[in-house]
Amino acid sequence: MNSEKYQELIDKHKPKERRAKNALIAFIVGGIMGIIGQFLIDAYSNLFSISNSDAAVFMIMTLVFIACLFTAFGFFDNWVAFAKCGLIIPITGFAHSMTSSGMEYRKEGPIYGVGSNVFKLAGSVIFYGVVSAWTFGMIRLLIMGG
Amino acid sequence: MTFKYKNVYVGETATFAGPYEAKGLLKRKFDRITNDLYVGEKSWEKAEIKLSKESINILLQKIGKQATDINLIIAGDLLNQLVSSSYAIKDFSFPFLGIYSACANIMEGVIIAASMIDGGKIDNAIITTSSHNLSSEKQFRNPTEYGAPRPSTATFTATGGASLYLTNDKTDIKVEASTIGKIVDLGINDPNNMGAAMAPAAADTIYRHLKDLNRGVSYYDLILTGDLGIYGKKILIDYMNQEYNIDIKNNYDDCGTMLYNFNNQKEVLAGGSGPVCSALVIYSSIFEKMKKKELKKILLVPTGALFSPTIIYQKENILGIAHAVSMEVVE
The missing domain is CATH 3.40.47.40 (Stage V sporulation protein AD)
Incomplete structure (x- = not known):
């Protein structure tokens, strides 16, 4: 049997992933995250009398802190596995990936463990974030003059 | 390559299973179980070493032999450079062969040991293997606390250590x-x-x-x-x-x-x-x-x-x- 024919055989036995259900859960959870974020921005800007953009920074810090803390408590991975992109795409996913990597490699010590592995999953996000920021910054500079 | 053996028997076995396995279908059949994924150790790798080592201890107790009575141990696991096997065995001073064919390890071990026993080179051998769900997750996939979604065709690495005693003394x-x-x-x-x-x-x-x-x-x-x-x-x-x-x-x-x-x-x-x-x-x-x-x-x-x-x-x-x-x- 060649590999094309074998692939057909495998596809026949492959269970269907529930994409619509996953997308719906991610949509709802992601939406709830958005509502929580907006609520925090409004609350911070009213409470401390600061601008919306300053309040947004505090909102991000709050969500990152909560995601890190819940990961450390050991139940956030179950939430992420359930909500999938609903919690991975928001800033909580980034915080979760860094905390989980940090926790995993602490046994190997602060340098060869945590230090060199904490960006194991998040490194790609940072790298391509910087690359795309630079690319689009250059495009904007060249076309719109800054 | 197919061989037949005349004089090789299964002596005893020893199993030490982790928490997920202890909740499974065979829960009452293992020699020993643990509810602690760390098995009292400080890392997943050390936990796996302990599972492997304890399975050898249980086996030696069951067959009533000292480590010096064992002619050969063959062991394999999933971790890089077979660390679970070698660190589990280091204190026993067995003659040791490390093998790797991933999850087919045990029968590779049995084939080598059975051929040597049948050929009269040795009288007995232990075949040991181990794996740990979280040391495998760490090595092959993601950090253990990372909640990566996985498709339903993915499998779940079992946690435990298991040893088998092969001998030329007749058994069942x-x-x-x-x-x-x-x-x-x-x-x-x-x-x-x-x-x-x-x-x-x-x-x-x-x-x-x-x-x-x-x-x-x-x-x-x-x-x-x-x-x-x-x-x-x-x-x-x-x-x-x-x-x-x-x-x-x-x-x-x-x-x-x-x-x-x-x-x-x-x-x-x-x-x-x-x-x-x-x-x-x-x-x-x-x-x-x-x-x-x-x-x-x-x-x-x-x-x-x-x-x-x-x-x-x-x-x-x-x-x-x-x-x-x-x-x-x-x-």
């Missing part, structure tokens, strides 16, 4: 014949569907074994693969039919589907995997059935996926291997 169960597997590559590169990567290797080994010994499927009361899982099992049945025109579905099962309770252990997805998966099932349940004469002739075909995360990222396929050992109840 005889190692009758074996077939060494070949590497089979049918272009599968999805580490979340390893059952599909390994099924053709199992099929090839089973086919060659039956052909070399001129036997039919019905010669065996049970043909048992290692860790193909729910979907890999269906693939193997279908593949054997299409490729070799052999129907195995009446006396075939897979250890990966026998370890956990699928009704309330959803986290295991397609079933158990890891070198210790087939060892836990065979040592605790299958040998017991043989001793009760419920099963008389069985063919054990653990399956291994040979790859590393690095080579998969470099766009290579996952290779499959399976070694077959036939065991019989001594009449």
Whole structure:
């Protein structure tokens, strides 16, 4: 049997992933995250009398802190596995990936463990974030003059 | 390559299973269980070493022998450079051979040991293997606290250590014949569907074994693969039919589907995997059935996926291997 024919055989036995259900859960959870974020921005800007953009920074810090803390408590991975992109795409996913990597490699010590592995999953996000920021910054500079 | 043995017997077995396995279908059959994934140690790797080491201790106790009475130990696991095996064995001062064929480790060990015992080079040997769900997650996938979504074809690495004592002293169960597997590559590169990567290797080994010994499927009361899982099992049945025109579905099962309770252990997805998966099932349940004469002739075909995360990222396929050992109840 060649590999094309074998692939057909495998596809026949492959269970269907529930994409619509996953997308719906991610949509709802992601939406709830958005509502929580907006609520925090409004609350911070009213409470401390600061601008919306300053309040947004505090909102991000709050969500990152909560995601890190819940990961450390050991139940956030179950939430992420359930909500999938609903919690991975928001800033909580980034915080979760860094905390989980940090926790995993602490046994190997602060340098060869945590230090060199904490960006194991998040490194790609940072790298391509910087690359795309630079690319689009250059495009904007060249076309719109800054 | 198929060999027959005249003088090799299964002495005793020892199993030490982790928390998920202790909640599974075979919970009462293990020699020892732990509810602590760390097994009292400080890291997943050290926990796996302890599982392996304790299984050897339990085995030595059961057979009533000292480490110095053992001629040879053959051990293998999944961790890089076989650290679980070598660190588990270091305090025993056994003559030691380390082997790797991933989840097919135990039968590679049995084939080597049985050949040496049958050839009169040694009188006895221990075959040990181990795996740990979280040390494997760490090495092959993501950090353990990272909640990466996984498809339902993915398997769940079993946690435990298991040892087997082979001897030339006659017992109830005889190692009758074996077939060494070949590497089979049918272009599968999805580490979340390893059952599909390994099924053709199992099929090839089973086919060659039956052909070399001129036997039919019905010669065996049970043909048992290692860790193909729910979907890999269906693939193997279908593949054997299409490729070799052999129907195995009446006396075939897979250890990966026998370890956990699928009704309330959803986290295991397609079933158990890891070198210790087939060892836990065979040592605790299958040998017991043989001793009760419920099963008389069985063919054990653990399956291994040979790859590393690095080579998969470099766009290579996952290779499959399976070694077959036939065991019989001594009449």
